[in-house]
Amino acid sequence: RRLVAHLPASLEWSHLSLRKSCHAIDVLVTDWITVSEERDGFRVKSASSDTRMPIEDYVADTATPLEIMPRIQLELRPVDTAFPDKISNARTQAKLLSDLRIALTGLGASGACIDYSEIPRNARARVQPFLGAVRGAVDGAGLRSCIIVEGADDTWVDEQSTKDFDQVIVKLFNQPWVGSAPAPLSENAWFSETVRQALAQVGTDRLIVAIGNFAADWETGVPVPRKLSYGEVMSKVAEEGAELIFNPAVSGSFASFRSSDGQIHKIWMQDVASAFNQLSELQELGISNIAIWSLGQEDPGLWPLLNAQSMQASLNNPEITNVLLDNYVDYNGSGAALRVREQMRYGFRTFSVNQETGRIEDQTYRAYPKPYVLERYGQTAPNELVLTFDDGPNVEFTPQILDILRETDTPAAFFVLGKNVMNAPETLRRAFDEGHEIGTHSFSHPRMDKISAARTSLEHDLTHRAVASATGHDTILYREPFLRNGGPISGERVGPLETVQARGSIIYGMDVVPKDWLDTTSDEIATYVIGQVEQGAGNVILLHDGGGDRAKTVKALPIIINELRARGYVFKPISEVLGVERSVLMPPVVGFLPVFDRISFAFASGTTNGLVILFWVVLAVGLCRSLFILTLALLRRRHRAWPVTSYPKVAVIIPAFNEATGIARCIDSVLASDYR
DSSP states (O other): OEEEEEEOTTOTTTTHHHHHTTTOOSEEEEOOEEEEEETTEEEEEEOOHHHHHHHHHHHHHOSSOOEEOOEEEEEOOSSSOOHHHHHHOHHHHHHHHHHHHHHHHHTTOSEEEEEGGGSOGGGTTTTHHHHHHHHHHHHHTTOEEEEEEETTOGGGOSHHHHTTOSEEEEEOSOOOOTTOOOOOSSOHHHHHHHHHHHHHHHOTTTEEEEEEOOEEEEETTOSSOEEEOHHHHHHHHHHHTOOOEEETTTTEEEEEEEOTTSOEEEEEEOOHHHHHHHHHHHHHTTOOEEEEEOTTSSOTTHHHHHHOSSHHHHTTOHHHHEEOOTTOEEEEEOSSEEEEEEOOBOEEEEEEEOTTTOOEEEEEEEEOOBOEEEEEEOOOOTTEEEEEEEEEOOTTHHHHHHHHHHHHTOOOEEEEOHHHHHHOHHHHHHHHHTTOEEEEOOSSOOOGGGSOHHHHHHHHHHHHHHHHHHHSBOOOEEOOTTOOTTOOSSHHHHHHHHHHHHTTOEEEOOSBOOOTTSSOOHHHHHHHHHHHHHTTSOSEEEEESSSSOOHHHHHHHHHHHHHHHHTTOEEOOHHHHHTSOHHHHSOBOOSSHHHHHHHHHHHHHHHHHHHHHHHHHHHHHHHHHHHHHHHHHHHOOOOOOOOOOOOOOOOOOOOOSSIIIIIHHHHHHHHHOOOO
């Protein structure tokens, strides 16, 4: 079996399915290349390094080769498009093909896929020569070509459309669109008829059958059905107390309910039971090339099913019957502050198989799985901004930032590392005294989901005590190290937030992250922040005052503040946004403990600095000693060998052991010596 999987760029959590797949995937169809129509031609855009990074990291870490075949997406002009004419122009076409080859090479792709459904129907006949040119360009670069077609669209059933492509991916599921009535996504009879037609048209070697593993939600008053993942459906069904019913006639699951806002929802879903029935039929037809459409939407039981030696026996596998939604997190509300509302919960299901057909005829949930549910809150007004800094305090850059904030009368929040507070307590005290808010950011900036419970507790305790010793106040503001803007997307990253929430802390995230820790200029930092705010990306800005050279951040800061104020934005402290007093976020600490901690941290910081100085002194002494010895070695002259006129007497001890061999050999060696 050769397994292909589509990885959509629109789902931020889709890459998490790669590690769940148990290395079953052979080819990854990514949304990494877009061809945008412009007035005078086309422009090829590749996905950003941020989009590609988790996938490239996975590929680098796995020993199993994984091929990347980007899907070439089309972005056509909504009006006055002249796509067929432009694509037929020899010069425009040659440039486009050259740009595609460059993009594919830069991505390290093993091939490329054209999505036939994105070509306007009225243009398909005229673009056939272009499809042939793309095939030729891809083949000429030593890459493989594929075309993606929809089983429900019979315009592709033409030898000319799919001719000479190395692979043809046929999507055997429906894509509900405007005005469509609630209906199964891949009804049995239609699936069976269409797959046989595709097999006859394309052949076993080139055909890849794509099965859907997602859901569609028809909501009253909403013209376009919404595509949902398995996790989203389970969350809705559990929340609304609905029932999910498997229909064996269509190999799909159905749920209908009225939500708390009064809207009626009708959901059809393709899940692991649907996949079992469809894979069984493909197996009977001798079709072994399968595609999963799409990652991030699938039933988590799909992977143990695909990896099983016997699919029917796998239906009793706890990895399929016990369902855990650890690759999906549900959110409600809006704002940068986060609160864990509900814990993740296992679900349990059983299957019934028809002994005559070998197909699943029933799927029953004894308990529905639930993902973590997080609440976003603390949404600002559209023209209000919150300015925050991470990884400080820094004795060089934080004072410069404080100077700018004082000159511009701008409030800010500093999420500090305990280890840095030890080295710059006066700087943190100044930030507090000048009216800024202080939050914790751990002691040493680890991945909190990768450390033990004991170290987690230590990270929080030491940081809080360091802040209290420097300012005389504790803080309940907290920002997780490596927190994704918008919040975590996997269950393992929510666990540490539960821990800190149980300590009474407020988890505060961010919206606009210019990545000022990378090699960017101050103008680029400022332009990015201003652009994101204007585009409505969010109202909480994250910059860094520690963790490296922050000179460019310092230089960008006044530009950001002045330009955004000129555009009508105002900067607010977190306390005002959350509607609480500053003292609630940073309560005073009384007693002798802060004084004791101040002395302890000062001693520890001094000891650490002393050890660093001692290290360099010892290293310098060692280097000087080595240099001195090397100099003496170079200056040393060889001793002249004096002639020997007489030899001292020697005695030879003959071993009295193993006479036949040892004694005889020893006497022979003595007699053979020329020593006199």
